[in-house]
Amino acid sequence: MATPTLSAIVPVYNEENYIGECLAALLAQADEISEIIVVDNGSTDSTLRIVEKFVNRSPKVEILHETRRGVAYARNAGFDAATSEILGRVDADSRVSPGWARSVKDFLGREDTADVGAVSGLNNSYDSPFRSLKGWFVRKQIQRGVFGGERRIKNLHGANMAIRKSVWNTVSDSVSVASDIHEDLDLALTLVRRNVEIAQLTEMHVDISPRRALTPPIEFSKYIDSGRKTLELHGKSTKRTARALRIHWAFHILLFVLHRPYDPSTGRYSLRHLRRPERARGLPIDVTV
Incomplete structure (x- = not known):
């Protein structure tokens, strides 16, 4: 089979601190990526100015504007506009690792993976005091066959995923916005309902910011609640999933406490850094709903 083509879609909203590194990592694999579509969702900071510099540097980078607010709208606009056979999706704070694009194309280009409609990968956090620990844990899970290994x-991780364009075309009218x-x-879950297989690839790796760990627990509880709503939407909410969401929220409190005093610029904990205003990540949901 011929190697399929790959587009990379990056939804953005006020990502001036991250988008430059994200695009630089993608362009380092430009030979494997046909186009990089940055979908701006109404940024008011310097995000667009930074992206425009990359547009001037490479014809493979383009900006698409989506005025309807919400990451689903931005993602959908990018997926619909992309012209490749595979649609890769990363967040603005994702930094794809070397070989990311090739691993996606090689896997989905095989004859024995024709039934796989989407893939997701693994990640680690940069600027985190627990990067080494998380890396060790992920490697152990790979060895045990719990993570990766096809x-x-x-599930799909929005910061690191890809879907066949043909599959997207069949489900685009069914996903929620x-x-x-x-x-x-x-x-x-829309793919699962249609019996479309999703695979997790070991070599499809990205580094992401630990900024979500800085979300205050009260605000993060609304993020957890949105997970419950998503499961209910698909008839997948059970006692088991409810318990998993409670554990996730409790674990987040621990991460929040451990990350707040950590200064990534020095790689150390400090009371001075703890006193700084909270630098929470804007959650990819509307918590006011």
């Missing part, structure tokens, strides 16, 4: 899963759900989980 295992079939029922509600502002208070997890759009990546919604897409995954």
Whole structure:
């Protein structure tokens, strides 16, 4: 089979601190990526100025504007506009690792993976005091066969995923654009409902910012609630999933406490850094709904 083409879609909203590194990492694999579509969702900071510099540097980078607010709208606009056979999706704070694009294309280009409609990968956090620990944990899970290894899963990580264009075309009218759900989980469950396989690839790796760990627990509880709403939307809410969401929220409190005093610029904990205003990540849902 011929190697399929790959587009990379990056939804953005006020990402001036991250988008430059994201695009630089993607362009380092420009030979494997046909186009990089940055979908701006109404940024008011210097995000667009930074992206325009990359547009001037490479004909493969383009900006698409989506005025309807919400990451689902931005993602959908990018997916619809992309021209490749495979649609890769990363967040603005994702930094794809070397070989990311090739691993996606090689896997989805095989004859024995024709039934796989989407893939997701693994990640680690840069600027985190626990990067080494997380890296060790992920490697152990790979060895145990729990992570990666082309295992079939029922979820997609929006910061690191790809879907066949042909599959997207069949489900694009079925995914939700509600502002208070997890759009990546919604897409995954839509695929599962249609018996489309999702695989997790070991070599499809990105580094991401640990900024979500800085979300105050009260605000993060609304993020957890949106997960519940997404599961309910697909009839997948059970006692087991409810317990998993409670554990996730409790674990987030621990991460928040451990990350707040950490200064990534020095690689140390400090009371001075703890006193700084909270630098929470804007959650990819509308918590006011």
